[in-house]
Amino acid sequence: MAIKADSAVVADQRRDQMLAAAAQLIAERGFADTRISDVAKRVGASPALVIYYFGTKDTLLTEALRFSEQTFYSMADELLASTPALVKRLETLVHLTCVPQTQGEIPGSWGLWFDLWSQAFRHPEVKKDRVELDQRWRSMIAQVVRDGIHHEEIATVDAEEFAVAFAALLDGLSIQVALEDPVVDPERAYRIAMRFAATTLGFDWKPSRRRSRS
Amino acid sequence: MAIKADSAVVADQRRDQMLAAAAQLIAERGFADTRISDVAKRVGASPALVIYYFGTKDTLLTEALRFSEQTFYSMADELLASTPALVKRLETLVHLTCVPQTQGEIPGSWGLWFDLWSQAFRHPEVKKDRVELDQRWRSMIAQVVRDGIHHEEIATVDAEEFAVAFAALLDGLSIQVALEDPVVDPERAYRIAMRFAATTLGFDWKPSRRRSRS
DNA sequence: CTGGGCTGACTGACTGTTCAGTCTATGAGC
DNA sequence: GCTCATAGACTGAACAGTCAGTCAGCCCAG
Numbered sequence: 150m151a152i153k154a155d156s157a158v159v160a161d162q163r164r165d166q167m168l169a170a171a172a173q174l175i176a177e178r179g180f181a182d183t184r185i186s187d188v189a190k191r192v193g194a195s196p197a198l199v200i201y202y203f204g205t206k207d208t209l210l211t212e213a214l215r216f217s218e219q220t221f222y223s224m225a226d227e228l229l230a231s232t233p234a235l236v237k238r239l240e241t242l243v244h245l246t247c248v249p250q251t252q253g254e255i256p257g258s259w260g261l262w263f264d265l266w267s268q269a270f271r272h273p274e275v276k277k278d279r280v281e282l283d284q285r286w287r288s289m290i291a292q293v294v295r296d297g298i299h300h301e302e303i304a305t306v307d308a309e310e311f312a313v314a315f316a317a318l319l320d321g322l323s324i325q326v327a328l329e330d331p332v333v334d335p336e337r338a339y340r341i342a343m344r345f346a347a348t349t350l351g352f353d354w355k356p357s358r359r360r361s362r363s
Numbered sequence: 364m365a366i367k368a369d370s371a372v373v374a375d376q377r378r379d380q381m382l383a384a385a386a387q388l389i390a391e392r393g394f395a396d397t398r399i400s401d402v403a404k405r406v407g408a409s410p411a412l413v414i415y416y417f418g419t420k421d422t423l424l425t426e427a428l429r430f431s432e433q434t435f436y437s438m439a440d441e442l443l444a445s446t447p448a449l450v451k452r453l454e455t456l457v458h459l460t461c462v463p464q465t466q467g468e469i470p471g472s473w474g475l476w477f478d479l480w481s482q483a484f485r486h487p488e489v490k491k492d493r494v495e496l497d498q499r500w501r502s503m504i505a506q507v508v509r510d511g512i513h514h515e516e517i518a519t520v521d522a523e524e525f526a527v528a529f530a531a532l533l534d535g536l537s538i539q540v541a542l543e544d545p546v547v548d549p550e551r552a553y554r555i556a557m558r559f560a561a562t563t564l565g566f567d568w569k570p571s572r573r574r575s576r577s
Numbered sequence: 578c579t580g581g582g583c584t585g586a587c588t589g590a591c592t593g594t595t596c597a598g599t600c601t602a603t604g605a606g607c
Numbered sequence: 608g609c610t611c612a613t614a615g616a617c618t619g620a621a622c623a624g625t626c627a628g629t630c631a632g633c634c635c636a637g
Contacts, residue, residue, distance in 0.1 A: 181395030263481035321531030
């Protein structure tokens with residue numbers, strides 16, 4: 150039994166396939182307008198099979214939410230791992246949250262956050278999960294700061310407190326960007342976030358001259 | 364024709380009644396789980412009447428969203444009008460967004476924001492409205508700051524820029540509070556927001572010893 | 578008697594879920 | 608190597624519940 154039975158492997162692939170499809174669909178149409186038949190169509194199977202795997206529409210969608218959230222944080226983890234310098238790391242985080250379509254990942258994934266919040270607000274199970282994931286996010290930020298302190302890039306500050314504030318600011322900014330508020334374009338959101346970090350943590354930062362888009 | 368016909372008055376009352384009921388229901392159960400029969404029941408009418416007034420479920424819910432948003436901003440306007448001092452005014456705004464159940468108003472109205480964002484993300488009509496309302500919110504903040512400068516409570520700063528950042532921070536904090544993140548309780552959110560304002564605008568502020576709840 | 582607020586009863590469409598059964602791969606027994 | 612039983616992935620078709628929206632007509636003020 151060292152090796153999983155083939156069937157189990159296939160089953161796992163199917164599950165993930167369905168979760169990914171569901172996440173994508175939620176992002177596109179919204180939680181409430183995602184039908185299991187859509188998911189089925191996208192993975193080339195019958196609606197019955199989706200139920201076969203998840204038992205319930207609600208289970209599928211809820212797990213899909215979790216799935217995409219975890220995917221996001223894993224990506225953030227990786228990016229941080231390959232970036233040593235404090236400021237670059239912060240820039241990465243800001244970029245990840247406030248600039249559209251970073252790459253690969255789920256397109257329109259912002260829509261997903263809105264639905265996640267909405268679900269979390271009303272369903273304790275989802276709420277609990279979200280709290281945990283968000284704690285992970287804040288811990289990542291705090292760790293970045295602590296590393297910066299340790300490497301003497303900045304002076305000592307309360308990393309946790311910064312993480313809470315910074316995370317909130319990023320959430321708020323990403324909302325404006327996601328909803329295409331003309332007053333808060335990605336560039337400006339980026340600047341605001343980085344300036345906040347620079348002021349609070351005490352490092353120099355000025356907007357690098359990125360070409361503004363066409 | 365100086366006076367509206369009685370029937371028209373009744374009709375208007377009915378409309379508002381329905382909008383209020385719809386807003387409340389959306390806050391409670393969520394946009395997607397609000398049935399027109401629920402709204403009808405709450406105003407003591409038949410579902411058919413609701414359709415009679417709004418033509419479509421979607422119209423009703425969308426207008427309800429707008430309705431409650433406007434109600435919120437009007438309340439903020441009033442509160443500001445009766446508060447002269449800069450710091451008190453900022454405290455009012457923070458309180459309004461980050462502390463649960465301020466009073467009266469729609470209970471659980473946070474859930475409403477999530478749905479509003481979700482709808483705005485996918486429906487251009489709603490998106491446009493939201494942008495406008497949010498601009499109004501930022502203008503309010505900026506005006507508070509400008510008043511403060513004018514009354515020499517603080518030195519000159521870029522009021523618009525502050526407004527954008529502060530509004531985003533408040534949004535982000537209110538999410539955490541709404542979702543009952545144990546790490547970000549209302550008190551802490553309040554402190555973070557006010558400290559940010561104090562630092563950025565350059566005034567002294569320390570948390571007044573409010574009794575923590577029971 | 579007219580018009581508009583209002584309703585009960587209905588319908589048509591949609592869709593999550595069930596179920597009986599098909600198909601395929603695997604593996605034991607001969 | 609062949610057969611046959613078994614299990615599990617998978618499906619088509621039907622079911623059942625839910626609702627938005629329609630419609631013919633009631634009721635009542637003016």
